[in-house]
Amino acid sequence: MKKMTLHLRIWRQKDANSPGKLVSYTLNDVTPEMSFLEMLDVLNEHLIAKGEEPVEFDNDCREGICGMCSLVINGIPHGPEHATATCQLHMRHFKDGDTITIEPFRAKPFPVVKDLVVDRSAFDRILAAGGYISVNAGSAPDANTIPIPKEIADEAMDAAACIGCGACVAACPNASASLFVSAKISQLALLPQGQPERKRRALRMIEQMDKEGFGDCSNHAECEAVCPKEISIVHIARMRREYMRAMFC
Amino acid sequence: MKLDSKLPSGPLHEKWDRHKADLKLVNPANKRKHTIIVVGTGLAGASAGATLAELGYNVKSFCIQDSPRRAHSIAAQGGINAAKNYQNDGDSVWRLFYDTIKGGDYRSREANVYRLAQLSVNIIDQAVAQGVPFAREYGGLLANRSFGGAQVSRTFYARGQTGQQLLLGAYSSLLRQVDLGRVTLFPRREMLDLVVINGKARGIIVRNLVTGEIERHVADAVVLATGGYGNVYFLSTNAKNSNATAAWRCYKRGAAFANPCFTQIHPTCIPRAGHYQSKLTLMSESLRNDGRVWVPKKKGDKRHPNEIPEEERDYYLERRYPAFGNLVPRDVASRAAKAVCDEGRGVGEFGQAVYLDFADAIKRLGVDVIRDRYGNLFDMYERITGENPYEVPMRIYPAVHYTMGGLWVDYNLMSTIPGLFVLGEANFSDHGANRLGASALMQGLADGYFIIPYTIGDYIAGTELEAVSTDADAFKEAEDNVRKHIDKLLSIKGKKSVLEFHRQLGEIMWDYVGMSRNAEGLKHAIEEIRKLREEFWQNVYIPGDSRHLNKDLEFAGRVADFLELGELMAIDALHRNESCGGHFREEFQTPDGEALRDDKNFAYVAAWEYKGDGKEPELHKEPLEFEYVKPTTRSYK
Ligand SMILES: Cc1cc2nc3c(=O)[nH]c(=O)nc-3n(C[C@H](O)[C@H](O)[C@H](O)COP(=O)(O)OP(=O)(O)OC[C@H]3O[C@@H](n4cnc5c(N)ncnc54)[C@H](O)[C@@H]3O)c2cc1C
Numbered sequence: 016m017k018k019m020t021l022h023l024r025i026w027r028q029k030d031a032n033s034p035g036k037l038v039s040y041t042l043n044d045v046t047p048e049m050s051f052l053e054m055l056d057v058l059n060e061h062l063i064a065k066g067e068e069p070v071e072f073d074n075d076c077r078e079g080i081c082g083m084c085s086l087v088i089n090g091i092p093h094g095p096e097h098a099t100a101t102c103q104l105h106m107r108h109f110k111d112g113d114t115i116t117i118e119p120f121r122a123k124p125f126p127v128v129k130d131l132v133v134d135r136s137a138f139d140r141i142l143a144a145g146g147y148i149s150v151n152a153g154s155a156p157d158a159n160t161i162p163i164p165k166e167i168a169d170e171a172m173d174a175a176a177c178i179g180c181g182a183c184v185a186a187c188p189n190a191s192a193s194l195f196v197s198a199k200i201s202q203l204a205l206l207p208q209g210q211p212e213r214k215r216r217a218l219r220m221i222e223q224m225d226k227e228g229f230g231d232c233s234n235h236a237e238c239e240a241v242c243p244k245e246i247s248i249v250h251i252a253r254m255r256r257e258y259m260r261a262m263f264c
Numbered sequence: 265m266k267l268d269s270k271l272p273s274g275p276l277h278e279k280w281d282r283h284k285a286d287l288k289l290v291n292p293a294n295k296r297k298h299t300i301i302v303v304g305t306g307l308a309g310a311s312a313g314a315t316l317a318e319l320g321y322n323v324k325s326f327c328i329q330d331s332p333r334r335a336h337s338i339a340a341q342g343g344i345n346a347a348k349n350y351q352n353d354g355d356s357v358w359r360l361f362y363d364t365i366k367g368g369d370y371r372s373r374e375a376n377v378y379r380l381a382q383l384s385v386n387i388i389d390q391a392v393a394q395g396v397p398f399a400r401e402y403g404g405l406l407a408n409r410s411f412g413g414a415q416v417s418r419t420f421y422a423r424g425q426t427g428q429q430l431l432l433g434a435y436s437s438l439l440r441q442v443d444l445g446r447v448t449l450f451p452r453r454e455m456l457d458l459v460v461i462n463g464k465a466r467g468i469i470v471r472n473l474v475t476g477e478i479e480r481h482v483a484d485a486v487v488l489a490t491g492g493y494g495n496v497y498f499l500s501t502n503a504k505n506s507n508a509t510a511a512w513r514c515y516k517r518g519a520a521f522a523n524p525c526f527t528q529i530h531p532t533c534i535p536r537a538g539h540y541q542s543k544l545t546l547m548s549e550s551l552r553n554d555g556r557v558w559v560p561k562k563k564g565d566k567r568h569p570n571e572i573p574e575e576e577r578d579y580y581l582e583r584r585y586p587a588f589g590n591l592v593p594r595d596v597a598s599r600a601a602k603a604v605c606d607e608g609r610g611v612g613e614f615g616q617a618v619y620l621d622f623a624d625a626i627k628r629l630g631v632d633v634i635r636d637r638y639g640n641l642f643d644m645y646e647r648i649t650g651e652n653p654y655e656v657p658m659r660i661y662p663a664v665h666y667t668m669g670g671l672w673v674d675y676n677l678m679s680t681i682p683g684l685f686v687l688g689e690a691n692f693s694d695h696g697a698n699r700l701g702a703s704a705l706m707q708g709l710a711d712g713y714f715i716i717p718y719t720i721g722d723y724i725a726g727t728e729l730e731a732v733s734t735d736a737d738a739f740k741e742a743e744d745n746v747r748k749h750i751d752k753l754l755s756i757k758g759k760k761s762v763l764e765f766h767r768q769l770g771e772i773m774w775d776y777v778g779m780s781r782n783a784e785g786l787k788h789a790i791e792e793i794r795k796l797r798e799e800f801w802q803n804v805y806i807p808g809d810s811r812h813l814n815k816d817l818e819f820a821g822r823v824a825d826f827l828e829l830g831e832l833m834a835i836d837a838l839h840r841n842e843s844c845g846g847h848f849r850e851e852f853q854t855p856d857g858e859a860l861r862d863d864k865n866f867a868y869v870a871a872w873e874y875k876g877d878g879k880e881p882e883l884h885k886e887p888l889e890f891e892y893v894k895p896t897t898r899s900y901k
Contacts, residue, residue, distance in 0.1 A: 049540055053540045078339055080339050083329060136330065139331050143442045152390055152437075153713075159405050168398070206395050
């Protein structure tokens with residue numbers, strides 16, 4: 016099997032209160048079939064064998080759906096492959112001898128926990144401010160009572176596909192969470208079930224987003240470019256309309 | 265220990281209604297005086313947490329990940345079953361019940377499964393009301409697809425992301441209760457012990473995974489929804505954080521563990537590519553609708569698949585099972601793949617793969633139709649393997665996927681420890697020896713939305729719950745226990761990493777407690793696991809300390825538990841002298857290699873009781889009675 020040598024520069028930071036820095040490592044036994052996270056597993060096994068502390072990075076499903084993995088790879092959240100989360104990125108996209116810089120998602124509302132791990136709980140708090148439909152278990156009518164045109168259901172699904180990873184925030188020069196927030200507002204505004212709470216939801220979620228310290232959207236569209244689920248910025252436009260509607264209509 | 269399944273009397277279709285009518289209620293004003301701990305935020309835990317809070321209880325919700333939304337349920341792809349009969353194709357509660365009992369090879373309770381089928385219809389209503397964007401037809405009504413083991417179309421889906429959408433629905437309901445102040449979230453926490461006071465579950469000990477602090481949490485009841493234990497095999501389709509620790513530590517506190525050896529091995533996963541492999545990726549079962557499975561007739565044939573002529577290929581599923589062909593159930597397809605690889609006819613670098621070939625389907629239907637049906641799966645395959653399945657047959661191999669076994673629960677979903685309830689994949693309840701596709705999501709949500717809200721009320725109303733605080737001796741004892749365990753792990757400072765131990769355990773489990781088992785191999789496995797466990801406690805090396813985020817420390821605790829659970833699985837597999845569902849004992853097969861069930865001697869749930877470290881666990885049997893369906897031999901020929 017072909018082996019590659021890689022030069023890694025990885026952000027190391029003991030905890031939220033300590034300063035961090037980039038540390039260099041060289042790895043000789045990387046194969047093209049490995050996933051990016053498996054490459055880091057191999058690095059960690061080497062570090063452990065030498066008695067050094069392994070690099071901490073968040074990950075779970077390794078199938079690109081849980082949204083737990085992150086990493087800024089050579090300056091791009093989730094790395095160079097389009098529509099691909101870090102855990103689905105494979106080493107065949109790199110060359111023998113490459114230098115790869117790996118950093119955490121950076122944004123004020125995402126403080127570093129350790130090394131490459133950040134705290135994204137701000138996202139939960141935004142969704143808790145109205146990112147839901149108020150329905151108690153047991154009170155729902157039959158599922159086919161309200162027909163929903165296929166196109167509308169499909170568009171809602173496009174928005175609902177967001178995995179909440181936060182790459183949009185990490186890519187945005189303003190650290191705006193607009194793509195994330197708009198995806199939820201849009202999904203629920205499209206569906207008939209979301210109508211009763213539509214205005215309140217838009218106002219409260221946007222207010223919470225601001226409170227968490229995320230920046231404003233100024234149409235850079237970097238978020239859309241890095242989104243592993245290809246969530247479109249048309250949802251941001253819809254969110255703006257929803258906000259106006261809630262304020263003035 | 266006495267197993268009382270508390271199955272209600274009366275005709276099958278009236279059991280749940282009658283039971284509900286008999287359950288005691290908690291006065292609405294009193295509910296807020298009760299605190300319930302829910303561990304886990306997958307479909308089972310999130311739905312339970314939200315619903316209990318809707319009723320007015322105080323809920324504390326715990327999970328390992330940084331957000332409840334990331335629980336492993338998020339990864340479920342294919343869909344969720346429900347007996348809606350929207351397709352008018354003859355489905356009914358009875359038929360879903362029957363398919364599930366039969367699919368489980370007659371090793372589950374009729375009453376539980378019937379209730380599950382009844383509740384399935386409410387789940388879809390609930391999810392749609394939450395805004396779950398299920399697939400729809402042009403007329404605006406819900407669409408369905410077919411799934412393995414059923415002749416009707418009853419599977420609801422949201423593209424290939426059904427688990428994600430259902431979980432986000434349950435999570436949004438959970439967050440609504442956070443908003444209303446009735447649920448408190450505790451993410452990045454790992455439950456490490458259960459606190460039992462006066463014989464009742466009254467709290468848990470958790471480690472804050474960021475700060476390392478050990479915390480005590482008190483409650484009137486504890487709900488465990490911590491998922492399955494497939495990662496005991498190291499390589500599986502489960503997420504990396506899926507584990508057995510919470511369930512295992514409850515087992516050690518007195519909760520019986522039922523049918524631990526019942527494991528589901530899914531036939532269509534992307535095969536292992538190297539030693540460093542960290543997990544296996546599922547390729548949806550639906551691919552077998554159009555793909556043909558084959559291996560070369562000759563052993564060790566290294567030619568490129570497209571250069572192997574038709575007459576030198578063995579389409580072994582079509583050959584062995586002419587009636588069902590490539591669509592035999594999961595357990596049958598998996599074993600057949602293993603058989604041809606064991607003969608030396610496997611393909612790929614390690615000879616551990618078979619081809620799933622779409623060339624004929626593309627010729628017959630055109631590439632556009634195939635792209636329309638499976639495009640996203642083909643893309644995922646190519647992303648991982650670097651090969652284009654439109655041109656080269658896919659390579660697939662079976663992988664561990666789901667565990668039917670779990671903590672024993674009665675009809676109320678209560679374990680053998682009063683006040684400890686177990687939901688979702690963590691319990692053993694409804695799937696017998698083999699789970700049908702699209703039924704795990706259904707079970708987790710039935711448990712959380714529609715069963716636990718009733719049965720927990722009955723427990724709280726009918727139990728004397730003395731006032732306890734986290735200062736109680738039992739909390740101190742449990743906390744000390746947890747601290748000692750962590751300190752001991754860190755003090756070993758051996759030479760081998762946690763990952764290496766886990767990988768080695770996985771190899772033993774896969775080779776001897778995997779797709780097919782025999783008495784000799786199982787005995788060997790038990791010995792090997794014991795040796796490995798001993799070595800672990802002398803030679804594991806865990807870097808870092810317990811006061812920071814330390815993934816290796818977390819995993820060390822989980823692997824330590826897997827090293828015990830693995831042994832119990834082998835013991836259970838050894839005692840069950842029959843083949844049923846996912847449990848295939850080589851000694852018990854028909855002359856043509858099919859599973860040979862023994863209803864006379866093994867129609868029971870095997871519930872194991874912990875008797876102390878180094879002691880043999882004690883077996884308790886809950887007999888299974890079939891009043892409504894007659895167990896028959898499953899045949900797919
Ligand atoms: C790839 C894949 C595809 C699947 N597709 C389907 C499908 O299409 N249809 C279907 O019906 N089923 C499917 N399944 C099965 C199904 O997804 C699972 O069985 C189900 O989601 C389990 O849900 P759960 O709520 O029981 O547990 P999980 O979703 O596993 O959640 C466990 C929760 O417990 C928490 N936890 C665990 N241990 C601790 C601890 N010690 N302390 C604190 N918290 C803890 C975790 O953080 C998590 O929140 C699939 C499974 C896989 C692997």
